[in-house]
Amino acid sequence: MPTDQALIDRWRDEPAPLLPLLHAFHERDGYLSDEVLRTVAGGLRIPLADLYGTVTFYHHFSREPGGRDRARVCDGPICKLRGCDALLAEIDGATPMPCAGRCDEPVPVIQGDRYLVGVPGEGLREAPTPLPPPNPGGLEECCFAHIRKPDRATLAGYRATGGYEALTRALNEQTPAEVLDVVDTSGLAGRGGAGFPTGRKWRAVAEAPGGPKTIVCNADEGEPGCFKDRVLMDYDPHAVIEGMAIAARATGATRGFIYLRYEYPHTQAILERAIEEAQEANLLGDFQVYVRRGAGAYICGEETSLLNSLEGRHPFPRNRPPYPVTHGYENTPTAVNNVETLASVPPILARGADWYRGLGEGEHAGTKIISLSGDVRWPGNYEVPIGFPLKTLLFDWAGGPEDGRTVQAVTMAGLSGGFVSDLDVTLDEPSLRAKDSFLGAGGVMVFDDSRDMVEVARQAMSFFAHESCGKCFPCRIGTQRLTERLAGEAGPSDPEAWKSEVHDIGSTMAAVSACGLGIAAPLITESLLRDFPEQVEAHLK
Numbered sequence: 001m002p003t004d005q006a007l008i009d010r011w012r013d014e015p016a017p018l019l020p021l022l023h024a025f026h027e028r029d030g031y032l033s034d035e036v037l038r039t040v041a042g043g044l045r046i047p048l049a050d051l052y053g054t055v056t057f058y059h060h061f062s063r064e065p066g067g068r069d070r071a072r073v074c075d076g077p078i079c080k081l082r083g084c085d086a087l088l089a090e091i092d093g094a095t096p097m098p099c100a101g102r103c104d105e106p107v108p109v110i111q112g113d114r115y116l117v118g119v120p121g122e123g124l125r126e127a128p129t130p131l132p133p134p135n136p137g138g139l140e141e142c143c144f145a146h147i148r149k150p151d152r153a154t155l156a157g158y159r160a161t162g163g164y165e166a167l168t169r170a171l172n173e174q175t176p177a178e179v180l181d182v183v184d185t186s187g188l189a190g191r192g193g194a195g196f197p198t199g200r201k202w203r204a205v206a207e208a209p210g211g212p213k214t215i216v217c218n219a220d221e222g223e224p225g226c227f228k229d230r231v232l233m234d235y236d237p238h239a240v241i242e243g244m245a246i247a248a249r250a251t252g253a254t255r256g257f258i259y260l261r262y263e264y265p266h267t268q269a270i271l272e273r274a275i276e277e278a279q280e281a282n283l284l285g286d287f288q289v290y291v292r293r294g295a296g297a298y299i300c301g302e303e304t305s306l307l308n309s310l311e312g313r314h315p316f317p318r319n320r321p322p323y324p325v326t327h328g329y330e331n332t333p334t335a336v337n338n339v340e341t342l343a344s345v346p347p348i349l350a351r352g353a354d355w356y357r358g359l360g361e362g363e364h365a366g367t368k369i370i371s372l373s374g375d376v377r378w379p380g381n382y383e384v385p386i387g388f389p390l391k392t393l394l395f396d397w398a399g400g401p402e403d404g405r406t407v408q409a410v411t412m413a414g415l416s417g418g419f420v421s422d423l424d425v426t427l428d429e430p431s432l433r434a435k436d437s438f439l440g441a442g443g444v445m446v447f448d449d450s451r452d453m454v455e456v457a458r459q460a461m462s463f464f465a466h467e468s469c470g471k472c473f474p475c476r477i478g479t480q481r482l483t484e485r486l487a488g489e490a491g492p493s494d495p496e497a498w499k500s501e502v503h504d505i506g507s508t509m510a511a512v513s514a515c516g517l518g519i520a521a522p523l524i525t526e527s528l529l530r531d532f533p534e535q536v537e538a539h540l541k
Contacts, residue, residue, distance in 0.1 A: 008043035018312030059296030099224035103373035166349035185353035187365030192338025208333035223414030225443030229339035243342030298467035361387030374446035413440025418523030475518025
């Protein structure tokens, strides 16, 4: 068993040392004691009060002996439908955790570094990440084109289909400007939710003064209903690494981080093995890639909160400007990209910008992985053209709801896009914005006509209230007040006054919150009031 000093010496001089050092103590002792916090604070020269505030902000760092090995059961929206509360009662000492990204095969349970799934009364089992089914429409794919091939996660399996050829050409035959031009022309935009053009982001980093420049892969997939990045990292890790290395070529970056969400413990070993394979084959050159595992905080999916977490600071969102492209990790130019975005880059460079643009429907460019879950027969990850009809995905590809049931609503962008009850939309931003929603990261949860949508909304708002970082009061207070209103615990007794107050709280949050959490959360209540007035009236009575 390593001593305190051995762990400090192992990590003190590494890039972004705090999270891996805390994980090392957490794994050794099963919790983080006061003595350990004092040791870490002294070893990394962090004020003890700051360190305490940071550690206790994360969900999964236990402060009680044995806490790390206690079962944590997902109580996300889909797991609520599948009996997570009963499963919690079955497991001695179990505690709930927010959505753990296994909505395609609930209910997930994390115990130490074991990732288990099961439903009440049937026990728990270890199960690998489900592979995406063959494309039901026979459409050409970008990210999933080769993911189903055996041994795809190995270097040999990846190179068997041309893996790393795009990077080799980028390093030896193309200038950084030429790489940027291809990515720009392709129309690739961020697939993590924001939808910012990838080429523009990379160009801003390339042109920014200062350094060393950094590529950060945002793998903190914490949005309920989203689990697409997990399948890419588990079965196609080299695509993500190659995408990062191409981004480094385009921007001049020399270092990269994969910020992995805590709830994917098995994925860390897969990524680290793939990085080691690529480095041993001398494929990455001077570009160094590190994996840093988070500790459970939805807000770390926001890029500036993620950067603060990497730096060992409290993961509050930063005020912007300045933006990460000029003042990112350690205040240097940084490109933060989602897993799916980076995995799209190698095929784009290999096949060309026009090929990628042609994968979309009509004027739309490219594809999007949709994580589909809830009340459909065949949940899972589906890669669809941008602009694809939602109804085709739900009913033709995923089999629709069970016999005798109809779909009353879906959520978009995980939870952040609110409810959509008019299913005559296409999966692209203009179509969904017209319905006061957005595509975001591509999580779609389906609720049939047996579900109480006011209760679904309450659970969603309770999640946002729990995950609010607390930095700005409109979000911190607003999410709590909306949760209370939806639970019937507070608010005006007059229905019209209640609706007016809920609308006013949401409008204030959307107007002045510091980050996307507070801006998006009111879409839940606004869409509930708009699409389900009868259920709201019944609730108020």
